[in-house]
Amino acid sequence: MDPLRELGEALKHQHYRFTTVTPATHARVNRRPENAWARNLHDVFGWSRRFGPGLLPSRLMSLLEAAGALERDGDGWRSRVRFSTYDDELFVHSAFPTAGADAVFFGPDTYRMADAAAAHVEARNTPIRRAADIGCGTGAGAIAVAKRAPEAEVIAVDINDTALAYARINTALAGQDRVHPTRSDLLNDVDGDFDLIISNPPFMIDPAARTYRDGGGPDGNDLSLAVLDTAEKRLAPGGSLVLFSGTGIAGGRDPLREAAEQRLAGGGLRWTYREVDPDVYGEELDDEAYRHAERIAVVVLTATRAR
Incomplete structure (x- = not known):
């Protein structure tokens, strides 16, 4: 062992x-x-x-x-x-502090993300046969889904080999042999469509470009938007996405919501967007990367493809 x-x-x-x-x-x-x-x-x-x-x-x-x-x-x-x-x-x-390039994060956002995924699964009235957790980290979200979707195969993907090693251990500790930690950039190395995609990608603006933290782009939203694009291509009919992310609000504007709205304007997915907590990581506002922002919010975007 x-x-x-x-x-x-x-x-x-x-x-x-x-x-x-x-x-x-x-x-x-x-x-x-x-x-x-x-x-x-x-x-x-x-x-x-x-x-x-x-x-x-x-x-x-x-x-x-x-x-x-x-x-x-x-x-x-x-x-x-x-x-x-x-x-x-x-x-x-x-361990704390999570300063390493291959650090595997677990914290309040993990609880919020996994709660959102679990609540979505419990509210569905159709079975989940195949699910994916993009950027799975410890595998907490994938395990939460597997426990509530007993027929589902759950693919937990990440590009961090340390995260995949920990996810395998956590899957074994939870006794969830239907969760399969797999190395993949988004879903590029995994075949097929999915009834459910969940994700809590990095969403901070991180000048140090740490993999577990840096969301990419000027607002830290590039990875979240890449997950949204992936879901639009890979969700099966009736399939849904639960995306937990964060966004810096500046002048009352939410750049993640605005960008998501542009991408989803085609109407292929029905979607909702809500702030889970309007004010998190306030200490980041002292840093140069967030001098433009008045607050950082964490949000949940859900999107569903029609049957």
Whole structure:
């Protein structure tokens, strides 16, 4: 068994649970002097805090080391992975801070995206035979769909090999063998049509161009629009898209909605668009990339092809 999967199974056996917060909240909480050192499993595997000798059982230390996920930090150690819970499942993802080019993000947007996908599946009155999660990351959305669509084959695609490795572990931890993590740029390397496509692509304007974060283009919307274009080509009759994204609002204008409206003007898909949270990642407004924006909103766009 993969050591990270074995580590996840061990944490599940100890009823480990952790809710991951935003990076800004994580940094703020970890700056408190009393949080300089880990005191328990949540501090090590949730808060990514340094820990000293004897805190972790030897078996967990051995599994971290075998997975290449244990690193020295001064006179202590630190885990290179975190484990978070959603929908009664456990997900391995990258440690804080997620600064690496191949970092695998999990946080509040993951919960919102997976909730939106799950709600859409539960509201459908037709079965889902084939689904895709574009930019699957940890696989949380794909797993949420598979749990609610028992007849569906779910293809979880990403271009990040670390994300695919973690998604395979998370799929195994959830016991969802109908989820198939697959390397693909959008759906270019996957054949066929889909009854459901879900996606939470990167949507930030990121001067560092980190794969998990940079949405591309002047507004950070290029990847979201590419997902929309892909869905228009690959949705089966009656198929639907659930796109969770973000957008910088400037002068009351939403550039993602405006661009989506232009693309969908042909009428091939019926669609809705709503703000899930009108004000997120406020700390980004201090940076040059968002000096034009007055707020950043997260949104859900759903689109359905007629039968």
